[in-house]
Amino acid sequence: MKQVAIAGIGHTTFGRHAGRGALELEVQAARAAVHDAGFDPAAIDGLVTDPGAAQGVIHGIEPHHLRLGRALGLDPEFSGTEILGGASSAASIQRAAMAIEAGLCSVCLCVYGDTALSSAGAYAYGRGDEAAYGFFGAAGLHALAAQRHMALHGTRPDALAEVAIAAHAHAARTPHAQSRKALDLAGYFASPMVAEPLRRADCCLVSDGAAAVVVCAAERARDARHRPVRLLGMGQAHRLGTFSNPAHFDTLPAARCGPRALARAGVGAADVDVALLYDCFTIVVLMQLEAYGFCAPGEAGDFVAGGRIGPGGALAVNTSGGLLAEGYGGGMLHVIEAVRQLRGEAGERQIADAEVALVSGHGLGMNTHATLVLGR
16 A cells, blocks of 8 residues: 555635535635645546535436536546545545556545535435434434443443544634534533434534545655655445344444554554544544544543543544534545644644554445555
8 A cells, every 4th residue: 555645635614605516615625635736737637526415415416526527627547436425535535546556547636525514405314204203314323323332331421522522622723623612511511412312512513615635656746745645554344234233333344444454554553643533423433442443342431531532632533623623524624634644734733743644434324434544
């Protein structure tokens, strides 16, 4: 995996962009990433996209990479769209890396974009008759996972609160974060219940915005404007049975692909300086801490206690605020924060001497997971 690197990053602001379409935002982010890399736009010969939830619903079956490719004026040698929910951004970089290693392209643009906040009904879907009891959308699904974790391991709501509080504390140090408002324990428990035990503070933001990354062959990255970040290892795992599998809510597919990706990179969990863990809901962060080996199964509640994953804590998790507070960037903002940390460009939130970053993507009905291990 050392033959592939990330050479450029770019993103729009995240929040509400009334009157601006997703393609317009994606073009802005894509151009920013290419400029950050210092490459001539004509060098882009690959395009992989993550269209987000709203675009997939509203724009029908036309592949997203066709629309965005036209808007960017690209005729690439390699192209495609990832539809793996929250794992799509990480998976798009994996697809780009495989294409580069196979010689199908040399400089691939990976782009996420959506206008879910301005698109009515983007996440408004029930899950059968059970929606009347709170089983509504992704919140209801992950509420079951939280209930299961509590039943199996005695996890307390305070552990969920620790994740949310840490995310907002990190976002307070992130100038572009959508939500920089501080959150304390009282504020967490004052947050209204969405689907027990998940409160509003346990749920990620909904955002309009776009983010992009330039992936290229390592030798090509030597010409980049900034120090490139190497892709050291990667992995995917999927569990497709969902409710037909009685153990579906016990663990994540991350427990399979996470250790493999770390091993491919030649590192372990103890070597990770910054963990950018997909945080659509606080419970997913707890489950990933266990799945990746930062702590044993059932110990995540104790692991995060006392601000351990917040600023100045023992493990730097989601240092930009993540989906819970930075903005919903489909997982691509996690990649960008990892790159900034490894470049040493994270400003006030910079982790000293960061050399290894772990990035995860978690998607669909807790069915799919993608892992990236990046190195300085």
